[in-house]
Amino acid sequence: MVKLQSFFYRFERTLLILAAAAGLTALLMNLNFNLLEANLYDLRMSKGSQPKADSQIVLITLDDKTTKDLDELAPLPLDYHARFLEAIEHLEPKAVGYLVDFNQVSQSKPELFQSEWSTRFMQAATRMENRGSVIMLGTNFDVTGEVLPPYPLSSLPHAIAVIHKDGNVFGLDRVTRRAMSYLNGRPVLHLDLAQRLGFVPYGDEPRGSYGLSSADARYFFFRYHGNPAMPPGRELKMSSYPHISFIDILQGNVDPAKIRGKILLVGTVSKDNATDFAYTPFSIESFTDPKLVVHADILDSVIHDDGVIRVAPWINSISTFILSGFVFWFVLNTTPLYGLFATFGFAIFFMLVAQIFFQNGIWIRESQPLVAVIVSYYIVVPYRLIREYKKRWDYQRKNELLTQVEELKTNFLNLVTHDLKTPVARIQGLAEVILRKSSDHLNGDDVEQLSHIISSTDELNRFISSILELSKVESNHLHIRFESKDINQLIEKSLESFSAQARARKVEIRSNLEPLFPIKIDATLISKVLNNLIDNAMKYSPTNAEIFIESRESGEFIEISIRDQGIGMTPEECENLFTRFYRAKNDTTAKVAGTGLGLYLTRYFIEAHYGRVEVVSAKGEGSTFKIFLPIELPKEVSPTGGDVEMRPGLTKRLKLTWKSQAVADAVPAVKGEE
Numbered sequence: 312m313v314k315l316q317s318f319f320y321r322f323e324r325t326l327l328i329l330a331a332a333a334g335l336t337a338l339l340m341n342l343n344f345n346l347l348e349a350n351l352y353d354l355r356m357s358k359g360s361q362p363k364a365d366s367q368i369v370l371i372t373l374d375d376k377t378t379k380d381l382d383e384l385a386p387l388p389l390d391y392h393a394r395f396l397e398a399i400e401h402l403e404p405k406a407v408g409y410l411v412d413f414n415q416v417s418q419s420k421p422e423l424f425q426s427e428w429s430t431r432f433m434q435a436a437t438r439m440e441n442r443g444s445v446i447m448l449g450t451n452f453d454v455t456g457e458v459l460p461p462y463p464l465s466s467l468p469h470a471i472a473v474i475h476k477d478g479n480v481f482g483l484d485r486v487t488r489r490a491m492s493y494l495n496g497r498p499v500l501h502l503d504l505a506q507r508l509g510f511v512p513y514g515d516e517p518r519g520s521y522g523l524s525s526a527d528a529r530y531f532f533f534r535y536h537g538n539p540a541m542p543p544g545r546e547l548k549m550s551s552y553p554h555i556s557f558i559d560i561l562q563g564n565v566d567p568a569k570i571r572g573k574i575l576l577v578g579t580v581s582k583d584n585a586t587d588f589a590y591t592p593f594s595i596e597s598f599t600d601p602k603l604v605v606h607a608d609i610l611d612s613v614i615h616d617d618g619v620i621r622v623a624p625w626i627n628s629i630s631t632f633i634l635s636g637f638v639f640w641f642v643l644n645t646t647p648l649y650g651l652f653a654t655f656g657f658a659i660f661f662m663l664v665a666q667i668f669f670q671n672g673i674w675i676r677e678s679q680p681l682v683a684v685i686v687s688y689y690i691v692v693p694y695r696l697i698r699e700y701k702k703r704w705d706y707q708r709k710n711e712l713l714t715q716v717e718e719l720k721t722n723f724l725n726l727v728t729h730d731l732k733t734p735v736a737r738i739q740g741l742a743e744v745i746l747r748k749s750s751d752h753l754n755g756d757d758v759e760q761l762s763h764i765i766s767s768t769d770e771l772n773r774f775i776s777s778i779l780e781l782s783k784v785e786s787n788h789l790h791i792r793f794e795s796k797d798i799n800q801l802i803e804k805s806l807e808s809f810s811a812q813a814r815a816r817k818v819e820i821r822s823n824l825e826p827l828f829p830i831k832i833d834a835t836l837i838s839k840v841l842n843n844l845i846d847n848a849m850k851y852s853p854t855n856a857e858i859f860i861e862s863r864e865s866g867e868f869i870e871i872s873i874r875d876q877g878i879g880m881t882p883e884e885c886e887n888l889f890t891r892f893y894r895a896k897n898d899t900t901a902k903v904a905g906t907g908l909g910l911y912l913t914r915y916f917i918e919a920h921y922g923r924v925e926v927v928s929a930k931g932e933g934s935t936f937k938i939f940l941p942i943e944l945p946k947e948v949s950p951t952g953g954d955v956e957m958r959p960g961l962t963k964r965l966k967l968t969w970k971s972q973a974v975a976d977a978v979p980a981v982k983g984e985e
Contacts, residue, residue, distance in 0.1 A: 332636035344678035349482030396435035472500035533612035739768035851877035
């Protein structure tokens with residue numbers, strides 16, 4: 312039980328994400344998004360690269376030119392159709408698929424069906440079949456069954472040829488996306504014609520075929536060939552397939568090569584009669600009625616077996632689960648901007664992958680996965696905002712507590728340091744008096760012990776002074792008074808104060824001070840900086856070493872460099888050198904007393920003067936500290952100075968305040984906060 316609780320606690324967020332993704336997937340898979348999926352299907356069909364139209368399929372159009380020249384209405388009397396077959400029989404086409412409603416032909420002029428023209432039509436069709444051409448008539452159907460052509464044409468091979476509209480299932484928008492392959496166990500015209508021509512074995516069905524339980528029919532999603540310019544079924548052009556006007560064949564104005572060995576589809580495209588077996592919402596203002604093109608596309612898909620296969624529902628479930636899980640994870644674990652980019656990125660990536668599969672005839676549904684991406688984002692964003700609001704409220708409480716602690720700390724340091732300075736000074740003074748008055752009566756060990764007391768109290772006094780300076784810095788109460796000073800005079804004064812110590816340690820201090828104009832500085836703070844850097848150089852330099860101090864003008868700054876021949880530092884030590892209370896850990900520094908505040912305050916004092924500090928060092932080769940002070944201060948700086956405020960960048964680089972450092976140590980950053 313304990314192990315189970317530990318496992319759940321360790322992977323709590325991951326398990327919650329998986330559970331949320333699974334729940335959302337289960338919900339979406341039980342919802343119907345057919346209309347959205349239909350539009351996404353149309354987008355892929357119209358924008359993708361579709362198979363090239365088969366050039367052996369030729370469209371014979373009963374167009375406006377034909378009806379105008381013959382002064383007849385489409386679909387024309389039977390005599391013209393008989394003459395048409397007689398005109399093409401010697402051209403030996405591979406097949407002729409008649410997509411003309413001959414019942415409408417019979418109703419327009421029934422007397423022609425009782426005359427020689429029906430006989431001539433049948434004889435021409437028989438002669439063409441004897442030569443190897445396949446002749447088939449497309450027929451309409453109603454709720455009672457197939458509507459046969461009038462006698463005697465009904466004796467010719469015929470099959471149902473209709474264009475199916477998505478009117479009661481799928482898109483419900485009357486757009487043609489699928490075609491029948493079998494109805495009541497019989498193949499429709501396109502499949503029957505392909506079987507008679509030997510393209511499809513008898514009994515087989517097109518790729519991707521499926522059945523509907525509500526109808527005794529088989530369907531398949533066919534391909535629109537030749538990259539239609541509009542979404543399929545809305546306004547298609549016929550330019551993908553070769554086409555010949557019916558009147559041109561009657562008048563003999565056609566190249567025999569365009570007919571010989573071709574599959575001819577004959578259909579009405581005249582504005583006077585735009586109905587071929589079924590109502591269509593297409594615009595007949597386009598070049599041609601698209602129904603004839605749709606018939607060609609269906610036949611093309613059957614011949615080349617390039618129908619669209621729908622993937623199994625479980626694949627759709629997996630893709631929905633994976634996408635929603637990724638969105639949940641990225642939005643929860645990255646910044647809001649990255650989460651938004653990831654959401655769009657996953658959606659676009661999935662659509663590209665689905666499009667690639669679609670180009671190869673595999674249809675992965677996009678509606679549920681894309682809805683999952685959007686819903687996942689809008690679910691997790693409010694949840695994340697609530698969590699981050701709670702975190703920020705907790706952080707605010709911690710910040711208020713830390714502010715109180717920081718105030719207590721400041722008050723404590725001020726109290727302790729002020730109260731310590733008096734007894735420390737008294738101890739030092741008494742020790743100096745005893746040493747001065749009684750040195751003649753004390754032995755060597757006692758004198759040495761008194762000297763240690765004096766030096767220790769002096770070191771303690773410097774430490775207390777550093778703490779006081781730190782308190783001023785952290786409380787933003789460090790007062791700077793800018794005045795014109797010669798920086799070289801401050802350097803010489805500092806060197807003079809260290810001359811005795813240098814002689815005692817046998818360290819030579821050399822200087823090269825270039826004549827400089829006075830600049831605006833706080834002499835007290837800059838003197839502290841110089842004294843601290845020279846003191847450090849003295850402490851860490853071996854006997855008989857050399858310290859070199861140089862000043863010069865460098866562009867818009869006065870550069871002061873202090874070079875020693877001490878122990879040097881590693882790159883890691885140089886990186887942390889200006890951190891509060893930091894001291895390098897080695898045998899030499901362990902023997903040298905220090906607070907770890909000198910360089911921290913040095914950098915702060917210099918940057919408070921709008922300057923900078925640099926250090927160059929290598930282990931065993933000494934160190935060089937460079938101070939850069941601006942020749943002219945920014946115009947907004949008051950010449951009389953004032954309290955130093957935490958300027959942007961200064962606080963960020965030095966991490967000056969105890970409060971900000973404590974918050975950074977105690978409170979982790981809020982993920983995703985900009």
